[in-house]
Amino acid sequence: xxxxxxxxxxxxxxxxxxxxxxxxxxxxxxxxxxxxxxxxxxxxxxxxxxxxxxxxxxxxxxxxxxxxxxxxxxxxxxxxxxxxxxxxxxxxx
Amino acid sequence: xxxxxxxxxxxxxxxxxxxxxxxxxxxxxxxxxxxxxxxxxxxxxxxxxxxxxxxxxxxxxxxxxxxxxxxxxxxxxxxxxxxxxxxxxxxxxxxxxxxxxxxxxxxxxxxxxxxxxxxxxxxxxxxxxxxxxxxxxxxxxxxxxxxxxxxxxxxxxxxxxxxxxxxxxxxxxxxxxxxxxxxxxxxxxxxxxxxxxxxxxxxxxxxxxxxxxxxxxxxxxxxxxxxxxxxxxxxxxxxxxxxxxxxxxxxxxxxxxx
Numbered sequence: 001x002x003x004x005x006x007x008x009x010x011x012x013x014x015x016x017x018x019x020x021x022x023x024x025x026x027x028x029x030x031x032x033x034x035x036x037x038x039x040x041x042x043x044x045x046x047x048x049x050x051x052x053x054x055x056x057x058x059x060x061x062x063x064x065x066x067x068x069x070x071x072x073x074x075x076x077x078x079x080x081x082x083x084x085x086x087x088x089x090x091x092x093x
Numbered sequence: 094x095x096x097x098x099x100x101x102x103x104x105x106x107x108x109x110x111x112x113x114x115x116x117x118x119x120x121x122x123x124x125x126x127x128x129x130x131x132x133x134x135x136x137x138x139x140x141x142x143x144x145x146x147x148x149x150x151x152x153x154x155x156x157x158x159x160x161x162x163x164x165x166x167x168x169x170x171x172x173x174x175x176x177x178x179x180x181x182x183x184x185x186x187x188x189x190x191x192x193x194x195x196x197x198x199x200x201x202x203x204x205x206x207x208x209x210x211x212x213x214x215x216x217x218x219x220x221x222x223x224x225x226x227x228x229x230x231x232x233x234x235x236x237x238x239x240x241x242x243x244x245x246x247x248x249x250x251x252x253x254x255x256x257x258x259x260x261x262x263x264x265x266x267x268x269x270x271x272x273x274x275x276x277x278x279x280x281x282x283x284x285x286x287x288x289x290x291x292x293x294x295x296x297x298x299x300x301x302x303x304x305x306x307x308x309x310x311x312x313x314x315x316x317x318x319x320x321x322x323x324x325x326x327x328x329x330x331x332x333x334x335x336x337x338x339x340x341x342x343x344x345x346x347x348x349x350x351x
Contacts, residue, residue, distance in 0.1 A: 009238055009329060011168035012215040015150040019166050019173050030156050035120055038182045041160055043119035046127045049164070049175045050134040056172040057143045 019052075027052060135176050136205050144174050147212035151198065151220060153191040159183070163191045165198040168215065177201045192222040199233060211235045213333075218242045221330065223293020226308075230332040231301040241310060241328035247291045248328050251310045255283045262314075277317070281326075284311035286334045294332075309334045 024030040027048050034044040057063040069077070138144050146169020153163040164178040177198040181190070195216075202210055214229060218240040229235040241248050254260045262281045269278050286309040289295055298306030314326035 008213070008335065009215060011148055012150045012152075012217070014168040014173040015152045015164070015166045019164065019175065020152070020154040020162075023162075024154075024156075029162075033157065033160070037120050038160070038180065039120040039122065039124070041156070041182075042124060042127045042180050043122055045156075045162060045178065045180050046131055049178055050130070053134065053138060053174050056174055057138060059172050060143065060170065062141075062143060 023048065023052060131178065132201065132205055135174075135202075138174060139206050144176060144206065145170050147210065148215065149176070149202075149211050149213070150215040151191070151195050152217060153181075153194075153219070156180070161191075163194045163198070165195070165202060176206070192220050192225045195220065195225060196228065199229070199235070203233065208234070213238060216240070221245065223291050223295075224297040226330075226332055227294045227297030227301060227303075227306065231298050231303050231306070236331065236333040238329055238331045238333075241330040243325055243328070245291070247288060247308065247310055247330060250288060250290045251283070251285050251312055251328065252326075254285050255312060260285050264316075278315070279317045281314040281316055282311060284309065284335065291330075308332060311335070 029045065029048055032044075033041050035041065058067050066074070135144070144167050146167060148167070148169040149165055150168045150173075151163070151165045153161050155161050159182055161181045162178060163181060164175050167174045167176055179194050179198065181194065199211065199214075211233075212235065214235055214237045216237065216239045220237075221239050221241055226237050226239065229237050251260075255262065260283050262283045264279065264281050266277055266279050268275050270276075286307065288308045288310055289306075291308055294308060295306050298304075308330055309332075310328055310330045312326040312328050315321040315324065
């Protein structure tokens with residue numbers, strides 16, 4: 001257990017080194033706001049954080065096992081749970 | 094936002110359709126919709142047990158001059174996962190206001206992941222907020238380990254106890270790796286428990302029905318070099334008692350490596 005191994009405060013640096021630094025330098029969160037207002041910034045941050053999490057998960061052992069499954073098999077495995085793949089339709093205007 | 098896709102030939106398709114017309118411009122999407130997306134996205138990871146461990150950290154960071162992002166991150170595993178976040182602007186984005194947002198972030202995670210999801214919260218000195226620590230410990234059952242600013246009475250109390258030799262310093266050597274190179278680091282550590290000189294915490298704890306709340310704090314003095322030894326010891330405060338101060342020691346960022 002990390003708490004008992006004498007490194008209790010050390011994981012806090014994950015949030016500085018591996019999260020904010022990654023979001024700003026890797027995902028461009030600070031330079032590219034996608035808009036000037038707060039609402040656009042909220043959208044930008046939410047989409048980026050969700051994408052960041054997805055990338056992180058795929059780098060975990062459990063995620064790598066998932067990534068090794070081809071898309072057709074993955075669809076078969078998850079179809080009962082998630083239903084048919086949705087069609088995403090963009091309507092202009 | 095949802096419906097059934099209808100192709101041009103008029104046949105009803107069996108697949109679900111996700112209409113994202115209202116998202117053509119991000120600024121048209123309300124805050125509640127983004128919060129919903131946030132919770133749903135994180136819950137998907139929770140359901141698949143991809144957010145593991147009960148140690149979390151909270152921190153804020155500026156996004157340009159006017160915006161600030163405050164995030165609660167699961168830091169238990171090797172890959173941090175962001176489990177809740179808020180974008181702040183205007184006066185709310187000023188440094189030091191983040192402790193107020195922490196309540197909402199913690200509650201959001203507990204609601205999604207269960208009341209026992211968080212065991213320990215790590216935070217820097219901006220979150221050294223007495224009522225926040227009491228709320229975490231006595232309302233939510235979450236221990237906190239937070240950097241204690243040097244200007245706090247509690248810091249001076251621990252320093253006074255050490256100066257009067259009422260608590261002892263212990264010397265520790267350990268190896269740390271900075272950019273692949275091993276360095277020996279030497280620190281002196283002292284700690285004290287049963288501290289009651291932080292009114293913000295003890296009063297809030299009393300209001301929560303715990304009249305005898307106490308805190309634990311430690312001083313960590315880097316003595317690797319004479320220059321480092323000139324600096325004031327850094328302090329950590331916690332709502333739980335650690336075996337000794339060395340158990341709570343931080344990792345210094347590479348920029349502070351000597």
